[in-house]
Amino acid sequence: MAMLGSADTFIVDVPTIRPHVLAMATMHSQAMVIVRLTDGEGIEGVGEGTTIGGLSYGEESPESIKSAIDTYIVPVLETCDIARVGATMAKVARCVRGNHFAKCAVETALLDMAGKRLGIPVSELIGRGRVRDTLPVAWTLASGDTVRDIAEGEKMLDLARHRIFKLKIGKRDVRDDVAHVGAICKALGSRASVRVDVNQNWSEAQAKLGMAMLHDVGCDLVEQPIAGDDLAAMARLTTAQAAPLMADEALHGPRSALRIASAGAAGVFALKIAQSGGLFAAAEVAAIGTAAGIGLYGGTMLEGGVGTIASAHVFATVPELAWGTELFGPLLQVEEILSQPLGYADFSLAVPTGPGLGIALDDDKVAFFRRDRTAPLFHAVSTGA
Ligand SMILES: O=C(O)C[C@H]1C=CC(=O)O1
Numbered sequence: 001m002a003m004l005g006s007a008d009t010f011i012v013d014v015p016t017i018r019p020h021v022l023a024m025a026t027m028h029s030q031a032m033v034i035v036r037l038t039d040g041e042g043i044e045g046v047g048e049g050t051t052i053g054g055l056s057y058g059e060e061s062p063e064s065i066k067s068a069i070d071t072y073i074v075p076v077l078e079t080c081d082i083a084r085v086g087a088t089m090a091k092v093a094r095c096v097r098g099n100h101f102a103k104c105a106v107e108t109a110l111l112d113m114a115g116k117r118l119g120i121p122v123s124e125l126i127g128r129g130r131v132r133d134t135l136p137v138a139w140t141l142a143s144g145d146t147v148r149d150i151a152e153g154e155k156m157l158d159l160a161r162h163r164i165f166k167l168k169i170g171k172r173d174v175r176d177d178v179a180h181v182g183a184i185c186k187a188l189g190s191r192a193s194v195r196v197d198v199n200q201n202w203s204e205a206q207a208k209l210g211m212a213m214l215h216d217v218g219c220d221l222v223e224q225p226i227a228g229d230d231l232a233a234m235a236r237l238t239t240a241q242a243a244p245l246m247a248d249e250a251l252h253g254p255r256s257a258l259r260i261a262s263a264g265a266a267g268v269f270a271l272k273i274a275q276s277g278g279l280f281a282a283a284e285v286a287a288i289g290t291a292a293g294i295g296l297y298g299g300t301m302l303e304g305g306v307g308t309i310a311s312a313h314v315f316a317t318v319p320e321l322a323w324g325t326e327l328f329g330p331l332l333q334v335e336e337i338l339s340q341p342l343g344y345a346d347f348s349l350a351v352p353t354g355p356g357l358g359i360a361l362d363d364d365k366v367a368f369f370r371r372d373r374t375a376p377l378f379h380a381v382s383t384g385a
C-alpha cells in the first residue's frame, strides 16, 4: 500500500543542437513536461510528457499535458493505492478520457516508483519482462539541407552512433523530396538503412507516386505517408507498394492497433508509449502487431532522457524488434537533464539496469531549463577584479 505524498509538474524547454525540420513544424527547442511524484515514504518517481511542435503534431500540447495532470489526474491519484499501478491507471482512465501523453507521463512516474520499491527495473514490470539490454538507435537527418544531412550521416557512421537514418520529408514537391532521399541513399550506400517519415503530408495519389519512386532509389521504409485516419487508403498502399508502410500517427493504443492490423493497413508499427497512452498500452500494441505478423519499430516523440528511457524499458521487452528504434531524442538536445549520461555506443542505447527507470534528474540542469525558473538564466562571470 502506498499513498501519494507530493506531485510536482513543470515544463522544461531545452534548445536543439540544430533546427529540426519536419513537415509540420521546425523545432529549435523541445518542451518537455516533467512530473515528479513521491509516495508517503519519500520514494520518488519521474515521468515525462512530450510532444512535437506545440499542437502541430497531435491533440495535446505541453501546456495541456501539464494542466490535465495537475487539474484532473493528481486528484485521482490522491484516492488510490499508487503501489498498484495497473489499478491506479484504470481509475485514471475512468475519470479522464483521452489525454494519452499526460497519462503516459503519470504511469511512467508510478512505474519508476514501483520499480524502486521492488528493487527491479521497469522493464521487469512490463509484459514478460526484459529480453534485451541494448537497442539499435536510428538518427533523423532533418537539417533541411541535403549536403548537410549527408555530412551528418557520415559523422554518425564514423562515431559508430547510428547506421539507421530517418529523413523527414513531405514539405516539398514529391519529386524534390525523392531526389533528396536518393542523394542520401547513394552517398551512404550499403553502410546504412535509409527510411522516410512524411508525417501524413501526402495525398493518396502523391503517396502512390512517392512510395514507388522511393523504393526505386533504395529507401527501406515509408512512415505515415498519408492521413492516419484513412485506413482504407493505407491498406491500398500497403498492398500495392513494394516499400513497407509504417503506421505512426494512425496508432493510438491497442484498439487502433487492432483496427489497423485487421484492415491490413500497415506492414510496420511505430511503437510509442505516449501515443499509446502509456507503457502497458504500448506493450499491448506490440503484442497485437506481433500476433498479426506486423514488423515493430521503437518510435519516439523526441522525448528527453526520462521519456526515452521509459520507452527503452518497454522496447527491451519486445521479443522481435525487426526495425530497431529511434530513441535518439536526448542527443538532439543541447543537454541531457540527467545526473548520469545515457549509454549511447556501438550504434545502440544501453537500457539502464538499476531499479525503476534507473536514471535520475540533474536538479541544477532542471532548475536552469524550467520554463517557470526564478533564478537568473546565466551565472555571473567573475572578472577576477
Ligand atoms: O515520428 C515522428 O513523427 C516524430 C519524430 C521521430 C523522429 C523524429 O525526428 O521526429
Ligand SMILES: [Mn+2]
Pocket (backbone or CB within 6 Å): 197, 199, 223, 224, 248, 249, 270
Ligand atoms: Mn513519425
